[in-house]
Amino acid sequence: MKIQISPSLLSADFSNLERDVRAVTAAGADSLHLDVMDGRFVPNITFGIPVIKRLRDKTDIPLIAHLMIVHPEDILNEFVKIGCDSVVVHVEASTHLHRTLQQIREAGAKAGVALNPHTPLCMIENVMDCLDEILIMSVNPGFGGQAFITSALPKIKAARQMVEQSGRDIDISVDGGVNLETCSLVASAGANVLIAGSYVFDCPTGVDYAINTLREKCES
Ligand code: DX5
Ligand code: ZN
Numbered sequence: 723m724k725i726q727i728s729p730s731l732l733s734a735d736f737s738n739l740e741r742d743v744r745a746v747t748a749a750g751a752d753s754l755h756l757d758v759m760d761g762r763f764v765p766n767i768t769f770g771i772p773v774i775k776r777l778r779d780k781t782d783i784p785l786i787a788h789l790m791i792v793h794p795e796d797i798l799n800e801f802v803k804i805g806c807d808s809v810v811v812h813v814e815a816s817t818h819l820h821r822t823l824q825q826i827r828e829a830g831a832k833a834g835v836a837l838n839p840h841t842p843l844c845m846i847e848n849v850m851d852c853l854d855e856i857l858i859m860s861v862n863p864g865f866g867g868q869a870f871i872t873s874a875l876p877k878i879k880a881a882r883q884m885v886e887q888s889g890r891d892i893d894i895s896v897d898g899g900v901n902l903e904t905c906s907l908v909a910s911a912g913a914n915v916l917i918a919g920s921y922v923f924d925c926p927t928g929v930d931y932a933i934n935t936l937r938e939k940c941e942s
Contacts, residue, residue: 723914725940726752727933728786728895730919732768733866739773742923743780749930750937753784755897755917756806760791763815764864771800778805786810786855788836788897790863795822802829810834810857813845823852836897838863839871843880850888856881858913861898866919870899875911882912902939909940916940 729751734742743754756774761767778785784807789798794811795818801809809826813835816822826833834855835846839862846856858881860874878896885892895915896908905916916936925932 723909723912725909725937726893726915727922727936728753728755728915728917729922729929729933730755730757730788730866730897730917732757733919733923735923736769739777740780742929743777745929746922746933747781747783749928749933751783751933752915753786753807754781755919756785756787757919758787758789758791758801759864763792763812764790766864771797771804774801774806775804784808786834788834788857789815790836791815795825798822798826799829802826802831806831808832808834808855810836810855812836812838812863813841814838819846820849820852823849827852834893834895836863837877839873843877843884847884850884850890850892853890853892855893855895855915856885857895857897857917859898860896860900860904860908863898867924868899870901870904874898875907878908878911878913900936902935905936905940 729746759768786808787801787806823833832854836857861868896913897917900918901921922932
C-alpha cells in the first residue's frame, strides 16, 4: 500500500513557520497536518484560522485541519474557506457527528473523524458513508513528543477491516508517537497515512532525511 507522510506542524519552529512549511513541502510531504487546539477539548492552545490563512499560499500540498476543539461545527466552515482540503473532527467533541461530517463535505472539504485512544471504533460504524479519513490517535491529544500507545495497533487493524468491508475509499491515518521504531508497525497494521511531528521536525539530520526514512522503512 502506498504510504503518505503528513508532517504535523505542532513540532515546527513557530517563529519560522513559512521556512518549515516550505522545507517539508520540498522534502516530498504528501500533506500538512495542522493541530488546532482550543485549551478546552485539550489542555493546550496552538493556532487557528489567521495563521493557517497565511500559510495556505506557502505550499501546494493538501492542508489537513485536525480540530481538537469543542463545538467544531460552529467554526469548521471557516477552515474550508481559507483553503483547508480536509477537516478532521473528534468523535468525542461531536454530539451530532453524522451532521457535522455532512457539513464538512457540503462546505467542500474531505471529512475525517479522529478517535482518542480510549474511544472504540464502533462509535463510527454508522457514519462510514460520510467519511474520507479515520484518524486513530496513538497518544492522548494535546502535545507532541509523547510515547506511542500500543493499543492503537489492533484498532488500526480493525479499522482497515471496516474500510475494506465498506468498499469505500477511506484513508486510515495514525497520529502520535510515529517514528522510525513505530512506523512499520502502524503501516503493517493497515494505516496508509502517517502523521509525524517531533520525529520530522526534531530530526537532527533534517526534515528531508526524516520523511525519506519513514517512507522507505514502511515501504520496504
Ligand atoms: C497531538 C497531535 C499530533 C502531534 C503528534 O495532539 O494531534 O498531531 O503533533 O506529535 P508527535 O509525532 O510528536 O507524537
Ligand atoms: Zn494531530
